[in-house]
Amino acid sequence: MCFTSSESSSKMNGRSIRINRVPATIFAILLTIVLVYFLNFHQEERPAIYGKLRSDNPNRVNLRKMLIAAIQASQRGGLEVLDVARSRQLKERSKGQTDEGVNDPFTDADGRSHCVMKQGLQRIFPRVRIFSEEDKEHCKESHSYDLDPTVLHETAQVPDVSVNAQDVTVWVDPLDATKEFTEELYEYVTTMVCVAVAGRPVIGVIHSPFNGQTAWAWVGNSMSEYLAGLHPPHGQENELPIITVSRSHTAGAKDLARGIFGEQVNLLTAAGAGYKVLQVVANNATAYLHTSKIKKWDICAGDAILHALGGTMTTLSDQLIRYGPDESPVNTEGLLATLEKHDKYMDQLAKYRTAHNGQLT
Template identity: 45%
Template sequence: MDSKETNAKIVKMNLGASIRLNKFGIALIGGMIFFIVLLYRNSGTPPRSDFDGRAATVSLKRLLSAAIDAAERGGKIVYDVRVKATLNEQSKGKTKEGANDPVTDGDLKSHLAMFYALTKAFPGVEVISEEHDKSNVDASTVSPAATFNVEVESTIVDDDSIPAEDIRVWIDPLDATQEYTENLKQYVTTMVCVAVKGYPTLGVIHKPFENLTAWGWAGKGVSPKLHVTKDQGGPKDDIAHIIVSRSHSGDVKDVALKAFGENTVVIPAGGAGYKTLAVIQGEADAYVHVTLIKKWDLCAGNAILNALGGKMTTLKGTSVDYGNREEYKNQGGVLATLYQHDYYLPKLQVLQKS
């Protein structure tokens, strides 16, 4: 065999070895990629749209789970501050009615936990809070809100993906602060609401001193733990039971008596969240408010009522829009009912015109 034939055979042998090696390498790399993908899919890591501010859409089911987690985190802080009696109460000034408008460490620390838990979990979503950060706030200790909740998964069958730009999240880190300072703990709540194009869609009201979390998703369902009264078909025993604010009442008591009769039972209570739940649970027929109120006080209860087929409107009967952070004041009063909204509303409207 001459040198040319020998070299040709060597080249052929090397070429064959090279081809076999490349096939093995490709198979190995392919197996590694498959294994990595399998691990990622089984890790429970939420879709990128939940965590990436550049994403176009947001899962409402995951956002509801995060809202529940945020409200309960805030509630734990509110509870601990009250139990330790470290309120450090200050005043934000006077309300329009001349009542004190306090703020405490419970409000501010709850805000820190709730606001940053939500913004870290959903950086592309606008979150609007009643409170604001103090200078030099360290948010590094706040972890993103959990985007999985067993109760939500077992109750809600499907999901909606919504453009992030259509979503506004309203949070009230401590509703009923005045009552909180007076140790009237039954009225205190923490609340989160998700409005889609201004419509209150997801609502969470957490009672930290009763360890109760009520939530609702308009068109989808409500928390199975939420007690909902049966259809009352109008006022109990033909006597309207109206729940009103105890600390910002204005002339609402007189309005209720004039609108629904002198036998009307007027129930003073603290916190818009508490009062809305009282209507849902049958402790009152309607919640009436006649003076200015902030939208973070209303949004969560409004969403839960929407999920139950109830209504919350202004005293003129118009819906409250939650689509603009700059328009955070509701000037038109409030009527909230689970049933028979059309029974109560005309009576209030007639009184306004007189």
């Protein structure tokens, strides 16, 4: 018996059974395609179960990547600040005066740091709202960088967590303490990035360009080794609180601090909101007090870092500060920032307010 190339046969009970190979081959191919699709489909769905992320959804933001980008942005902005300082070509001009009548300067370092920080972040996270102190500044060049996970230390606990992009707001301060920068009081100068989710700060980065140290924290997850080393495990108990206030507009804060804590209260005058928060973290101050309005890019990173360490930052009305995209960029109600005894200090402030007919100044 002869067979064609597409057929085979066998005998059973004297009968010949013919099997056509073409349909069988097609069936096997289709079955393989179905199995591959099924396996790949479930492999893509597994991240939702195992905590890993799909990277193809533009409406989601990976907070681990956001942390890495925030650290890099702060450090790269810091390099621009250093470069301008070394060149001594500040190109200083005035943006006007603050409410306290103090000159509000702008330098080439502010502009260059802003462009590097904001454009770098915006390229990686195009659907995230990013607010910078220098948003009015026009950036001529397009700045970008690739994510570098080595900015995290090896023991950092930074899981892959995704959130909706519309819930994320980023606050950028390209150069905190510009006035002091022009005076070469470099210890006060920082570059800062804060990531808020649903209005609450969850990632804070404070980079000090002139000592090269970066304090960062992700609430509930991890913090930089520098920040962990800066914060003493057991803070010293001070007989009288040490209150850090701004050197640029100290009169109201000093008077309020003395009214609340007594004439013998210790006052630490300093510049830069980021620097003052780090003084609280290091237990060089027990509280940071600010009595006038302040921009949210100045305080958001410090708020996140304090929260990560178990501390608190509120308005002087004891309200948490919101950092959502629809919130005002200005906090008009002052602030009190502490690591401990926040409720006690707020009670003392409330008593002072009552004794002064609800007024704080």
